[in-house]
Amino acid sequence: EELKEIPKDTVVLVASGPLTSEALSKNIAEMLDQEYLYFYDAAAPIVTLESIDKxxxxxxxxxxxxxxxYINCPMTKEEYEAFYEALITAERAPMKKFEEEKLFEGCMPVERIAQRGIKTLLFGPLKPKGLTNPKTDRWDYAVVQLRQDDKDGKLYNLVGFQTNLKWGEQKRVFSMIPGLENAEFIRYGVMHRNTFIDSTKLLTPALNLKGNDNIYFAGQITGGEGYVCAIATGLMAATNIIRKFDGKEPIILDDRSSIGAIIKYITEEKKNFQPMGPNFGIIKSLDERIRDKKEKYNKISKIALDYLEEKLTQEK
Incomplete structure (x- = not known):
């Protein structure tokens, strides 16, 4: 049967997913004293700081x-026109009917904005107004801005670049932006209906509500994207519920592991919270710089596995 409201007299784990029903969404919003749950219909790509050409x-x-x-990527008139042409002709991902109805002007895909005219972006996300290039002491023809996305300053999102382009097209087109030719995209832009709570303000690292330690959240409703995150948050929330019944302290994993890193990302307060899936960009950085990606990721993975084995052995 359909569950329309969260029980108040027991411990509850809410894992209702990104398409939570209207009735339950309303109940959760009221319980959290929010006017509505967040709907994210279009999100911008995120790149790593170290992959940007400084x-x-x-x-x-x-x-x-x-x-x-802000990191500013300047464009000449010729660079902008080439980028614009590639953007408006790039292939888009097909949308489902219920997703099309959720488009809002404030989150309009950048390719849709561009189709309104070649200069539209120059008065929107690529406006150069107020930005003086220190190399020329002048305003550029167009500027793409990148904003820090995490507390540690390792990740940057492309401001105003919400998009519905296919991922391969995003890599091709957005790599035309000066400074991003070799950018490492740890999340591509996506567009779909997604119901999620503002976890960074509402959840503790144990995944229970800050104002109610009987109610836990897990899965994509927390703002964690994908199956891996759903499994990780579900596992940790359930583990901490069992520990609660046993009178034990919750297990809190730090960002040396992917599980700990994604939970830290969704529970560490941010100004502009948008969903994210597990990735190497949010895991704690190495103390040394390793250029070879395979070698780097293998080392990060080994550190994570060793840490998890030690931590979970201690908690038994």
Whole structure:
């Protein structure tokens, strides 16, 4: 039968997924004292800081306000026109009917904005106004801004680049942006209906509500993307519920492992929280720089496995 509201008299694990019913969504929103649950219909790609060509970009906030936290990728008129042509002709991923109804102007895909005219982006996400290139002491023809996406400053998202392009097309087209020619995309832009709570403000690292330690959340409703995250959060939430019954402290894994890193990402408070799946970009960085990706990822994986074995042995 359909569950329309969360039971209040028992320990509950909510794992209702990204297409949570309207009735249950409303009940959860009321319980969390929110006007509505978050709906993310289009999200921008995220790249790693270390893969950005620092010689082609500059740090600066518009009109010099703030701490210069944005990375700016400048474009000449010729570079912009080539990028624009590639963008409007790139192949898009097909949408389902219920997803098409959820498009909002504030999250309009960048390729849809571009189709309104060749100069539309210059007054939107690529506007150069207020950004003075330190190499030329002038405003550029167009500028793509990147904003820090994590607390440690390892990840940056392309501001205003929500998109429904196929992933291969995103790699091809967005790599035309100066400074991103060799960018490592740890999340491509996606667009679909997705119901999720603002976990970074609402959940503890044990995955229970900050205001109610009887109610736990897991799966994509937490803002963690994909099957791996669903399994990881479900496993850890269930483990901590059992430990609660046994009078034990919850198990909290740090970001040396993928499980700990994704839970840290969805429970560490952020200004602009958007869903993310497990990836190497959010796992704790190595103390040394290793250029070979395979060697680097193998070392990160070994550290994670050794850490998990030691941590879980201690917690038995």
């Amino acid at each position: 010689d082609k970009v500059y740090f600066q906030s518009r009109y010099g306000k703030g701490d210069g936290e």
